[in-house]
Amino acid sequence: MKVEIGFGGGEYLSWWAGQEPENHFMGIELPPDCLFRAAILLQKEQREQVRLVQGDARYLLHALFAPGSLDHVLMQFPMPWPKDKHAKHRVSSPNFVATLASVLKPQGIFELVTDQDWYAEECHRHFQAHEAFVVRTMEQDPERPFRTRYEQKWLEEGRHIYRLVVQLLHPEPTPSRLAIEPMEHLRLPQAPDSDALNALIGQTWKEGDCAAEVKTLFAADNGWLLRVVASDEAFAQMFHLRIRKSDEQRWLVQVDGLPRPYYTEAVRFLQHKVAAELSA
Numbered sequence: 001m002k003v004e005i006g007f008g009g010g011e012y013l014s015w016w017a018g019q020e021p022e023n024h025f026m027g028i029e030l031p032p033d034c035l036f037r038a039a040i041l042l043q044k045e046q047r048e049q050v051r052l053v054q055g056d057a058r059y060l061l062h063a064l065f066a067p068g069s070l071d072h073v074l075m076q077f078p079m080p081w082p083k084d085k086h087a088k089h090r091v092s093s094p095n096f097v098a099t100l101a102s103v104l105k106p107q108g109i110f111e112l113v114t115d116q117d118w119y120a121e122e123c124h125r126h127f128q129a130h131e132a133f134v135v136r137t138m139e140q141d142p143e144r145p146f147r148t149r150y151e152q153k154w155l156e157e158g159r160h161i162y163r164l165v166v167q168l169l170h171p172e173p174t175p176s177r178l179a180i181e182p183m184e185h186l187r188l189p190q191a192p193d194s195d196a197l198n199a200l201i202g203q204t205w206k207e208g209d210c211a212a213e214v215k216t217l218f219a220a221d222n223g224w225l226l227r228v229v230a231s232d233e234a235f236a237q238m239f240h241l242r243i244r245k246s247d248e249q250r251w252l253v254q255v256d257g258l259p260r261p262y263y264t265e266a267v268r269f270l271q272h273k274v275a276a277e278l279s280a
């Protein structure tokens with residue numbers, strides 16, 4: 001299986017799949033518009049071995065693929081996020097390198113093409129520092145058989161292109177941060193009072209990679225719903241915490257199923273923070 005992250009309009013992905021009809025491909029993109037455009041192109045060009053999925057590849061790679069299962073992961077012209085405060089969004093982060101070390105096959109390839117020299121160098125350093133990877137290529141202005149839309153644009157503007165190819169020597173499986181493990185319901189010592197509930201609105205907490213925020217409070221059957229956001233690094237999920245009285249007359253704080261979030265560390269962190277505030 002080969003994967004392109006951030007395929008844009010899907011032109012390269014379709015060309016790549018056309019070169020290797022015996023292989024299976026997956027494209028991962030964030031905006032739904034890109035998926036619609038690429039799906040139309042792939043259908044027109046009859047690339048039946050390609051699947052598209054919408055979401056953030058830094059998390060989906062782990063959630064969708066078994067350890068040691070990918071032959072090649074390609075990313076071309078990702079947003080470089082140049083400001084330090086946005087560094088966590090970069091695919092060059094050490095967490096992403098660890099994800100690749102988990103999901104690539106032995107001898108599997110990660111390939112990055114970018115117009116930003118500092119970004120290519122930063123990625124280069126992260127992979128060099130990881131003992132499971134070996135750098136195969138780091139080149140400027142490579143000859144490429146197919147140029148992406150952004151590549152054509154940057155070349156017309158006279159920019160240089162950088163290509164980094166690294167190979168995984170031995171996989172290092174790590175557990176997915178999106179693994180679905182059961183969430184417990186947290187018990188409150190008494191019925192929460194309305195002042196304590198209202199005081200939660202707008203509260204934020206942060207610890208390590210986890211951030212949590214309470215947006216709104218609603219009255220709901222048998223209790224309340226809190227609309228909340230839990231973020232593991234840049235992976236933010238909006239969902240509801242339900243505060244309700246159980247059949248056994250106990251007050252509980254539980255994650256509501258609509259919409260059901262991935263049960264990440266930040267989701268657990270948020271649930272514990274809310275329960276602690278309401279227990280004080």
Ligand SMILES: C[S@@+](CC[C@H](N)C(=O)[O-])C[C@H]1O[C@@H](n2cnc3c(N)ncnc32)[C@H](O)[C@@H]1O
Pocket residue numbers: 005006007008009028029030031034055056057058076077078079148149150151
């Ligand atoms: C500058 S565009 C390049 C598009 C195409 N690769 C090209 O070269 O023409 C970068 C694309 O990467 C996508 N992208 C950035 N970060 C992503 C992530 N974490 N997961 C999936 N897609 C991502 C963006 O949505 C955007 O469409």
